[in-house]
């Protein structure tokens with residue numbers, strides 16, 4: 001699939017998945033795309049754990065509430081490590097971990113789409129007061145200095161995508177300056 005097509009076709013999928021395993025080679029390809037993303041000062045703050053073991057997958061999915069991807073045949077857990085990229089002129093340490101994992105996730109979502117799978121960036125209840133990510137990290141033996149901040153289900157969708165409405169180009173993007181108020 002062409003990049004432009006993947007960019008346009010990518011959408012968040014929250015429906016059921018066909019019960020067919022995702023080949024390890026595909027999962028690895030998606031994860032490699034994530035690790036190929038840029039990172040601030042090349043600090044490479046993102047790590048990934050692919051889950052394709054059925055029993056482990058069920059244990060991890062059982063933590064998730066709401067069960068947005070309860071039938072997913074594979075999962076990618078996105079981990080971040082707080083690394084200082086540099087200290088700025090005011091002596092303030094700058095960390096680009098959020099930007100780093102965002103770039104990695106988008107690379108993975110586009111690759112998921114290009115390979116014919118569906119996914120969804122699931123971060124809300126993973127990192128909020130529910131701390132579902134912390135419980136998942138414990139199950140996976142993730143060291144304390146890493147945080148599990150997002151999970152990406154991967155699988156063949158069994159239902160139609162629900163495409164959200166987005167504001168048109170002209171309302172959000174311009175050339176050569178912000179438009180003047182009328």
Ligand SMILES: Cc1cc2nc3c(=O)[nH]c(=O)nc-3n(C[C@H](O)[C@H](O)[C@H](O)COP(=O)(O)O)c2cc1C
Pocket residue numbers: 010011012013014068120121122123124125126163164
């Ligand atoms: C930082 C971030 C966190 C998100 N967390 C969730 C989430 O926890 N659950 C969920 O269903 N979707 C989540 N999403 C997906 C958004 O809801 C989705 O991207 C948005 O509604 C636009 O739809 P689209 O992805 O189909 O273009 C998240 C997206 C981003 C960028």
